[in-house]
Amino acid sequence: MELQRALLFDGQGAQEVGMGRDLCEADADVRCLYEEADRVLEMPLSSLSFHGPAEALVQTAVCQPALFVHGIAFFTLLQKRVPSFRFSVAAGLSLGELTAHAAAGTFSFSAGLRLVKTRAMAIQKAAEEAPGGMIALVGADKATAEEIAREARLDIANYNAPGQLILSGTHQALALVPELARERKVRKVIPLDVSGAFHSRLMHKAAEELRRFLEDFPLEAPRVPVFSNYLGRPVRRPDEIRSTLIHQVEGSVRWEDCIRGMLEQGIGQFVEIGPRPILTGLLRRIAPQAEGIALTTVLDLQSHEHTLLKR
Structure with missing residues (x-):
């Protein structure tokens, strides 16, 4: 029987200076992704991710794109190092939900950069206008x-x-x-040491700005179901994805529901991609018996390669 696996991506708060540097040193295709991100985002994202300073990386307009790029870069390296790697569902915490959609093919990396930039800047602006x-x-x-x-x-x-x-x-x-x-x-x-009242009514203007952006943003049905933070269940239709990404900005993140829903679908292994093993820690609280693997560095990928080969 084939192993049912979930691919999970971290959200804001998982960032740390140095994230992604080892990925770039390990692979030329990853370096190209970071170069594309610097160009599309019109900011030195690579330098900020690799060298900081921390006070710049923690800013929402920088942090969210940095985590998105790190997630897709690591996923790209994972696919190259373990070509047989397959996943049945994908999910991410807050910003990580967008990374999950990119990994599942809902939109391209380049389009995702524009989406994440718009979302991050809208959230940062809303946080400045309505402090919390x-x-x-x-x-x-x-x-x-x-x-x-x-x-x-x-x-x-x-x-x-x-x-x-x-x-x-x-x-x-x-x-x-x-x-x-x-x-x-x-x-x-x-x-919490955060710069705003995220996922609350104070983010309403950010949600409306994202709504306007997503009106003409192309979305495809993902190759695998992607769990929605807002609904706590998987979504596959482009119209439903568009709606949930908008509502997620000011709505509750139902992460426990997402994990329990995956368990009910028979998921036997959870693979987290991010700079710090935050989601694996939450998994232990929700379902201590579940198998969780945290991939934070190239060394993690090497040490877990045999386990990730399981099908």
Whole structure:
């Protein structure tokens, strides 16, 4: 019986200085991808990814394209090093959903660069016009997190895993969370070091800008189902993909639902591509028995090559 495998891509927050440099040193085709990205994006993305500075790489307008390029570059190298590699479904956290679509053939790398640039700049602009932030609730269940969100007038940005939910909104509303969480005996509250209230109503203008861009943006049916963060299930029709990518900007990321949906479809191996093994960590919280492989460097690819050959 053929192994059912999911391919996962990281989102904003996984970036780190040096990402992609070893990929470029290992392969000429990867170097070409980075050169194309520098040209299409009209920014020194390669240099910022490889050398920083960190304060520049963390900016949304830089970070999101950097992660997209890193994901497709690593996927390209994976296909060359392990030609028999196959995957049954694809998914990504937030920005990573766009990388998953590119890997699945929904749009080309070049078109994806334009899409990611538009999305990133719209989100950064919205964050500057409507300042806000995000806060993690550790140990809270869904009902408790939703109750706190309603009382503080916040949105649930991420349903990441059992006991790990993220709230998003204005700084004034976020200031109410610690006391509300204490009253409900939530184990820990952690303010996140982010530049905006992502996946919340404060991103509405960004979603509308992305809607206008996507009106004439060509989309194909992906070769494999791609799980939607917004719906928590796979999407395949171009019209549905267009709609979910727009709603995802201001809607909740239902990552736990995505993983559970993949498990229900018989996925037996989850392969994460990104600079840091964030999604593999969430997988362990959702389904400790599931097989997860994190590919962050060329050395990881070499060490897991035998496992990735399994079919």
